[in-house]
Structure formats: structure tokens, C-alpha cells
Amino acid sequence: METLWTQRYALRTRRMQSSAVRELLKLTEKPDLISFAGGLPAPEVFPIAEFREAAERVLTQSGAQSLQYSTTEGCARLREMIVRHTSRYGIVVQPENILITSGSQQALDLIGKVFLNSGDRIAVERPTYLGALQAWNAYQAQFLGIAMDDEGMRTDELESVLRSGPKFLYALPNFQNPTGVTMSLKRRELLIEMADHFGVPIIEDDPYGQLRYEGDHLPSLNVIDARARDGKPFSGNVIYLSTFSKTLAPGLRLAWVVAPAEVILKLVQAKQGTDLHTSTFVQMVAYEIARGGFLDKHVQHIRAVYGARRDAILAALKRHMPPGVRWTKPQGGLFIWTILPEQMSATELLRTAIDERVAFVPGSAFYDDGSGQNTMRLNFSNATPERIEEGIARLGAVIRRALPSKS
Amino acid sequence: METLWTQRYALRTRRMQSSAVRELLKLTEKPDLISFAGGLPAPEVFPIAEFREAAERVLTQSGAQSLQYSTTEGCARLREMIVRHTSRYGIVVQPENILITSGSQQALDLIGKVFLNSGDRIAVERPTYLGALQAWNAYQAQFLGIAMDDEGMRTDELESVLRSGPKFLYALPNFQNPTGVTMSLKRRELLIEMADHFGVPIIEDDPYGQLRYEGDHLPSLNVIDARARDGKPFSGNVIYLSTFSKTLAPGLRLAWVVAPAEVILKLVQAKQGTDLHTSTFVQMVAYEIARGGFLDKHVQHIRAVYGARRDAILAALKRHMPPGVRWTKPQGGLFIWTILPEQMSATELLRTAIDERVAFVPGSAFYDDGSGQNTMRLNFSNATPERIEEGIARLGAVIRRALPSKS
Numbered sequence: 001m002e003t004l005w006t007q008r009y010a011l012r013t014r015r016m017q018s019s020a021v022r023e024l025l026k027l028t029e030k031p032d033l034i035s036f037a038g039g040l041p042a043p044e045v046f047p048i049a050e051f052r053e054a055a056e057r058v059l060t061q062s063g064a065q066s067l068q069y070s071t072t073e074g075c076a077r078l079r080e081m082i083v084r085h086t087s088r089y090g091i092v093v094q095p096e097n098i099l100i101t102s103g104s105q106q107a108l109d110l111i112g113k114v115f116l117n118s119g120d121r122i123a124v125e126r127p128t129y130l131g132a133l134q135a136w137n138a139y140q141a142q143f144l145g146i147a148m149d150d151e152g153m154r155t156d157e158l159e160s161v162l163r164s165g166p167k168f169l170y171a172l173p174n175f176q177n178p179t180g181v182t183m184s185l186k187r188r189e190l191l192i193e194m195a196d197h198f199g200v201p202i203i204e205d206d207p208y209g210q211l212r213y214e215g216d217h218l219p220s221l222n223v224i225d226a227r228a229r230d231g232k233p234f235s236g237n238v239i240y241l242s243t244f245s246k247t248l249a250p251g252l253r254l255a256w257v258v259a260p261a262e263v264i265l266k267l268v269q270a271k272q273g274t275d276l277h278t279s280t281f282v283q284m285v286a287y288e289i290a291r292g293g294f295l296d297k298h299v300q301h302i303r304a305v306y307g308a309r310r311d312a313i314l315a316a317l318k319r320h321m322p323p324g325v326r327w328t329k330p331q332g333g334l335f336i337w338t339i340l341p342e343q344m345s346a347t348e349l350l351r352t353a354i355d356e357r358v359a360f361v362p363g364s365a366f367y368d369d370g371s372g373q374n375t376m377r378l379n380f381s382n383a384t385p386e387r388i389e390e391g392i393a394r395l396g397a398v399i400r401r402a403l404p405s406k407s
Numbered sequence: 408m409e410t411l412w413t414q415r416y417a418l419r420t421r422r423m424q425s426s427a428v429r430e431l432l433k434l435t436e437k438p439d440l441i442s443f444a445g446g447l448p449a450p451e452v453f454p455i456a457e458f459r460e461a462a463e464r465v466l467t468q469s470g471a472q473s474l475q476y477s478t479t480e481g482c483a484r485l486r487e488m489i490v491r492h493t494s495r496y497g498i499v500v501q502p503e504n505i506l507i508t509s510g511s512q513q514a515l516d517l518i519g520k521v522f523l524n525s526g527d528r529i530a531v532e533r534p535t536y537l538g539a540l541q542a543w544n545a546y547q548a549q550f551l552g553i554a555m556d557d558e559g560m561r562t563d564e565l566e567s568v569l570r571s572g573p574k575f576l577y578a579l580p581n582f583q584n585p586t587g588v589t590m591s592l593k594r595r596e597l598l599i600e601m602a603d604h605f606g607v608p609i610i611e612d613d614p615y616g617q618l619r620y621e622g623d624h625l626p627s628l629n630v631i632d633a634r635a636r637d638g639k640p641f642s643g644n645v646i647y648l649s650t651f652s653k654t655l656a657p658g659l660r661l662a663w664v665v666a667p668a669e670v671i672l673k674l675v676q677a678k679q680g681t682d683l684h685t686s687t688f689v690q691m692v693a694y695e696i697a698r699g700g701f702l703d704k705h706v707q708h709i710r711a712v713y714g715a716r717r718d719a720i721l722a723a724l725k726r727h728m729p730p731g732v733r734w735t736k737p738q739g740g741l742f743i744w745t746i747l748p749e750q751m752s753a754t755e756l757l758r759t760a761i762d763e764r765v766a767f768v769p770g771s772a773f774y775d776d777g778s779g780q781n782t783m784r785l786n787f788s789n790a791t792p793e794r795i796e797e798g799i800a801r802l803g804a805v806i807r808r809a810l811p812s813k814s
Contacts, residue, residue: 003643003667004608009522009574043471051474055462064450067458067656102509102660106682113545115416134680138520167416201411236410249474251687253509260410273541275513275682280658282686 034391035359036378039177039334045302046249054288062284070280072268074100078287082256090223093234096261099268102278104207104243104255108135111203113270115167116141123161123169125153127366129177129205132170143368152183155190162198169195169202173221174209175333178366178377182331185218192224202238207246210299212332213307236260244286247299252282312385313378313392320396322403334381340374340399349402358394441798442766443785446584446741452709453656461695469691477687479675481507485694489663497630500641503668506675509685511614511650511662515542518610520677522574523548530568530576532560534773536584536612539577550775559590562597569605576607580628582615582740585773585784589738592625599631609645614653617706619739620714643667651693654706659689719792720785720799727803729810741788747781747806756809765801
């Protein structure tokens with residue numbers, strides 16, 4: 001239909017494309033399809049009974065407050081709880097260093113709004129989180145991809161990228177989305193050292209840090225950064241992002257930023273014009289459910305469930321994938337990265353896969369330069385071990401049939 | 408503290424200033440201060456018991472779904488309910504014409520993201536909603552103010568502004584924030600006709616439309632626009648915004664956009680990169696509470712409470728304001744606009760007022776050009792009639808003392 005809006009304006013979306021992930025979510029609605037697409041937590045682990053009790057307590061004890069406007073920074077008690085949580089990992093911050101956001105996606109958007117000018121360059125892992133590419137495409141950013149291996153960002157590529165002076169570097173050091181790869185301690189230390197040397201600040205996105213199924217916890221980049229400037233408890237060259245989406249529930253849209261107070265102030269000003277504040281009710285319910293140690297116990301439970309699913313998908317991949325297919329072995333998180341023989345196209349494969357009632361995300365969606373045609377991201381948190389086994393068997397058969405015959 | 412973020416970057420906030428409204432909200436925390444600042448609904452009218460029941464039902468019947476990721480467009484049943492609500496006012500739309508947003512503030516931000524380039528000009532009422540100025544300042548927009556009188560936007564100023572080709576025109580026709588003025592039917596029809604003639608599309612912001620305390624409901628701009636193109640049920644030159652903030656609760660952050668499907672599609676893409684989607688839990692609880700006719704009954708209750716408060720503030724102003732002070736007589740909404748003698752400064756007056764334990768928002772915050780020094784916005788929804796009487800008595804005394812002595 002012709003309207004002034006459509007007729008006169010190009011409805012510019014600044015290279016924003018409809019997210020492959022969001023489109024693929026629609027496929028998961030077919031009940032007989034086993035989906036490794038999306039990044040959905042398992043609904044079985046949602047603490048529904050605890051949410052019911054928390055909502056009841058909030059509405060009984062502080063009903064009017066929970067339904068009223070509140071401050072842009074976020075509810076004081078929730079921010080204080082996050083301060084205590086953060087300090088357990090060796091970062092001493094104050095509530096003025098915390099901003100509550102409507103999911104980490106909003107943190108990425110606000111960072112774009114405050115820091116980015118058209119044409120600014122951002123150093124990213126290649127591949128990287130699709131939502132970050134989307135958020136910063138909206139501000140006409142350019143991306144400088146840094147290749148990854150089993151230890152994370154390849155530091156031999158890092159130097160030339162940092163030397164070229166990007167606005168900032170964006171990294172997901174723990175169980176990266178999409179690859180599942182964890183940056184080694186050595187690489188983390190080298191990254192902090194080099195970023196400091198070249199004067200490039202860092203955005204550290206850590207949605208899965210608590211979901212480790214084996215190995216030891218590694219210090220986050222902001223902890224290493226703080227240690228490197230001994231004496232200063234929080235030097236603030238690293239803006240740190242985390243979320244309740246993977247530990248409580250993603251449907252809340254509740255996350256936080258840890259940053260220098262001056263940066264938080266600017267993000268708050270940007271958030272005022274963006275959505276005034278995050279739902280007071282959601283913040284108070286999340287605080288009510290998380291306080292008193294419940295969240296720690298709950299994370300243990302999630303680890304057990306997801307750890308078993310990771311074991312199931314690794315075993316199934318070994319059993320069903322034809323020779324020539326490789327995959328990562330994540331120590332935590334939600335994703336495994338699969339690399340097909342070079343001449344294959346995961347996007348083409350997806351069409352056949354859907355006919356065979358199995359789905360995944362073609363990996364090219366996560367590349368700033370559109371490469372990675374022969375890669376795919378598999379989520380293992382949403383399906384039961386039995387469904388994982390059946391789904392990987394279906395996927396293995398689809399790949400086997402699509403393999404180029406040896407001539 | 409010096410960090411790379413603060414040392415290297417100017418932390419540009421693109422002319423975004425800390426909102427006077429938000430800063431002033433902090434003043435309302437003094438319990439003996441009577442605040443006419445802010446735009447807070449009365450907590451007494453929040454349907455807390457109904458929220459408790461709705462949250463309980465949602466978590467019992469659809470707990471996992473309410474805590475999971477959901478689509479960017481918004482929950483289907485909530486959008487269908489809004490379609491039914493919209494059609495009652497003569498606009499026939501489909502769910503594809505509806506986007507759920509995290510408050511109307513987010514709708515303003517997404518419109519900026521999709522439509523605005525740096526330097527674009529937007530026609531606005533002078534004064535206008537501060538949050539719109541903030542949202543679009545972030546995209547480096549310029550504003551073309553159109554003076555208002557008791558019938559709304561002055562159509563003698565409108566023509567030259569429309570002729571100069573602004574990107575769009577932004578209007579709040581019902582009980583405008585900040586002035587409380589309602590655009591007359593004749594002006595509405597003329598605006599639609601002229602905007603069509605000059606090819607300027609319109610953003611209609613209608614947060615208070617249902618809160619009318621006297622007089623007849625006037626058709627919204629999008630209804631008049633649709634009628635003007637007879638045969639087409641929804642021509643779509645007007646993007647219409649409304650919200651649950653003033654009828655259910657502002658702490659939810661829940662609102663909606665009505666627009667052509669092509670525009671909704673672009674807003675959805677922008678929202679994907681901005682916050683993925685609005686809280687599933689909040690959407691489902693709001694649907695659960697609003698369905699089955701509760702919201703209609705509840706709005707009747709709010710009208711009775713706020714109508715009495717409007718009567719109380721009008722009576723108190725008449726009683727306590729010195730000669731030379733004028734004010735609007737709103738037929739609905741939350742605000743009254745007060746005009747002091749020309750040589751007075753409302754900002755200076757605020758300092759004294761706070762000492763006397765009464766607060767308001769200086770009107771200049773709502774002017775795109777910083778004028779309106781002798782104006783102030785008074786909110787009447789948040790205080791009881793008794794507190795209103797006492798607060799206006801205090802304010803009247805402050806103004807009386809500050810009046811220039813006749814020489």
C-alpha cells in the first residue's frame with residue numbers, strides 16, 4: 001500500500017538485515033522438527049515456582065512501587081546485588097558502575113549510540129555474535145574481523161588490527177557465540193597487554209560465563225585488566241556485559257553493564273531517550289528470586305542439565321558425522337561450531353535439513369564479511385539428550401548425502 | 408578516573424542532556440515536599456490485586472512460555488487485542504500493523520533509527536514532549552516549532568513549516584504533554600488536509616486519549632486520515648502511538664505502534680538490534696489482566712480519580728494564584744500549563760519553591776528552542792486533592808513573593 005511513509009522514504013535500515021536467527025526461530029514451531037537453531041535455554045530449567053512466589057511477594061509487599069516509573073540506572077537493590085556478585089570475581093565496583101539494561105542487546109545498542117560515528121571501525125572475533133553486528137550496523141560501523149582458533153582470537157592477527165586504531169574491540173571470551181570456543185588465559189593476558197599498548201578499549205560480552213561444564217574458571221578480561229594496573233581495583237578500560245537471560249530466564253529481558261562511572265552516566269543519558277528505564281516489575285521480581293543464594297544453587301542445576309546435553313551432542317556428532325566434518329568441544333555455554341568440507345554450503349544444506357526435520361543456523365550469518373559458507377552453529381541447550389541424538393542422526397544423514405562423491 | 412574510554416573519547420551524547428524531568432524526580436523523594444513535577448500516575452489506582460492474579464495465572468498456565476524468548480513484533484494475542492481495541496475507534500488494522508514496544512519512548516527511538524539522518528528537520532508543537540526531543544536529538548535532528556493556542560497547533564504557522572518539507576510532523580492531539588491542550592476537530596481536519604497537500608507524514612502520540620474527564624471524544628488524526636481517503640480503511644500516513652503506561656501501569660514499560668505493515672517491518676528490524684523483544688512475561692501478564700473487559704472498567708475508575716484531581720487543581724489555582732498568572736483548563740490527561748508574567752523565570756522560581764516544599768517542571772525544558780522561560784508544567788495525577796490544595800497554596804505564595812513590585 002502506498003503511504004507517505006513508504007512512498008517518500010527509502011525506509012533506510014542502514015544495512016540491517018532480518019536476522020537469520022530470528023527468521024529461523026519460526027521453523028522451530030513445527031513440533032516434529034528438532035532444532036539446533038536459535039539460542040534458547042531449556043524451558044525445563046526455568047524456576048517457575050520460584051517466579052510465582054517472587055511475583056506474589058513483590059506485588060504483596062511493594063505492589064505500587066513495582067508498577068511505577070523508576071530510575072533509568074536501575075533499581076538500587078538489584079544494582080547492589082550485582083556489585084556483590086561482581087566483587088566475588090575480584091572486581092571492586094560501586095553501584096555507580098552498574099547500569100541495568102533491557103537485555104544485553106540493549107547494552108550493545110547504547111554503546112553504539114554513545115560511542116559510534118558513521119564509518120567507525122570495530123575489531124571483532126570472526127565469526128562473532130550476530131546481535132552485535134546488527135546493533136552496530138545501525139550506526140554504520142565497519143568491522144575488522146580477527147580469525148579464531150581453539151584458543152580464541154588469534155593474537156598474530158590481533159596486532160595489525162589494533163595498530164590500525166579501531167574505536168574498540170569486542171570479545172566474548174567464554175564459550176563464544178557462535179563457536180563455543182574459550183579464550184585461553186595466555187591469550188587473555190596478551191590481549192589486555194596489547195590493547196593497552198595500542199590504546200584500544202574493550203567490550204567484554206559474557207552471557208555464559210557461569211555455565212561451565214568442565215575445566216577451571218578463567219579470569220574475565222576486566223579482572224585481568226584491573227590486575228594489570230595494580231592498586232586500582234577497577235581501571236575501567238574494559239566495559240563488561242552480563243545478563244540474567246541464561247541463568248534466570250531470557251523472557252525477562254534483564255541484563256547489566258559494568259563500566260567506569262563516567263561511561264555509565266553517558267549510557268544512562270542515552271537510555272533515557274531510548275526506553276526511559278527497564279521494567280520496574282521485572283527488576284524487582286528478578287531481585288526477589290535471585291537474592292538469598294537461590295541463583296547460585298540454580299546455576300548448579302543448569303550446569304548439570306546442559307553439561308549432559310553437551311556430552312550428548314558431542315557423542316552424537318562422533319557417531320553420526322561423516323569423515324571431513326569437524327566441530328569444536330566447548331567447555332561451557334550453549335553452542336557447538338561445525339565445519340563442513342570446504343566446498344559445501346551450509347545455507348543450501350539447511351533447505352534439505354528442514355525437509356528432514358532438523359535445523360541449525362548457517363555460520364555465515366556470524367561473519368562480518370559474509371564468509372564461513374561451510375560452517376554451522378548448533379545449539380545444544382534446548383533439546384533433551386534423546387532428541388539431540390535423533391536430531392544429529394538426521395543431520396549426519398543429510399550431510400552424508402550432500403557430500404561431494406569422490407571422483 | 409582516567410580510562411581509555413574517557414581519555415580517548417569525548418563520550419559524545421549528541422546534544423542529549425540529562426532530562427530535567429528525571430533529575431527533578433529525585434526531589435519527590437522528600438516526603439514533606441508536594442511535587443507537581445514528573446508525570447507519575449497515582450499509585451492508588453494501580454490494580455495490584457488484579458496484577459497478582461494475572462501473574463499467578465500466567466506462571467501457572469504458561470510459565471515456560473512467559474519466561475522464554477519471543478518474537479520481536481510482540482505476543483500474538485496481545486497484538487490481536489490491540490487490533491480489536493483500535494477497531495473500536497474506526498480504524499481497521501491487522502496484527503501486521505501492530506508492534507509492541509518497551510514503552511512509547513522506545514517507539515520514538517525506533518522511528519528515529521529508521522527514518523532520521525543527521526540534520527533532518529521535524530515539525531513539533533512548541534512546547535512539546537521532552538522525551539521526543541531527547542529521542543530525536545540522539546539522531547541529530549533539527550526541530551521546527553509550531554506555536555500553540557487553546558485549540559492546539561496554530562494552523563497559521565503550520566503552512567510555512569509544512570512547505571519547508573520536514574521529514575515528518577509530531578503531534579500530541581489529546582491533553583498534550585506539557586500543556587494539557589486538546590487540538591480542536593477543525594484543526595485536526597485542517598492538519599490532515601495540509602499535511603497531505605504538502606506530503607508530510609505524521610507521528611501521532613496518544614498516551615492520554617482515554618483519560619478524558621469532560622467533553623466528547625474527538626477522532627484521532629489517524630482516524631481522520633483514514634476517513635479522508637474513503638474506501639481505504641487504513642491509509643497509513645499517520646503512525647499512531649499509544650501505551651499501557653497510563654491505563655495499567657508505567658512500570659511495565661509496555662506500549663504499541665500502529666503503522667503500515669512495511670513500516671512495522673522496518674521498525675521490527677530496528678528493534679531486533681535494539682533489545683530483541685519486549686519482556687514476554689510483561690506482555691503476557693498485561694494481556695491476562697486487560698482481556699475480558701477489565702481495562703475498560705478500570706479506565707472509568709482512573710477517570711473518576713484524576714477528574715477530581717483536575718477539578719481540585721483548577722479550584723486551587725483560582726484561589727491561590729496572584730493576578731497576572733494564567734493556566735490552561737485541560738479536558739483530560741495529567742498536566743496543566745501555567746504561564747507566569749513575562750519577566751519571571753520559572754527555573755529561578757523552582758529553587759525557592761523547593762525550599763517551600765513544592766516542585767514543578769520549568770516549561771523551557773519542553774521548548775525545542777529553549778524559550779518559554781516564564782512557563783511551568785504542573786502534574787495533577789499523583790497527589791490527592793488535599794495535597795494539591797496545600798501544594799498550590801505554597802506555590803501561589805512563592806510566586807506572589809517573587810512578583811516584581813509595581814513601581
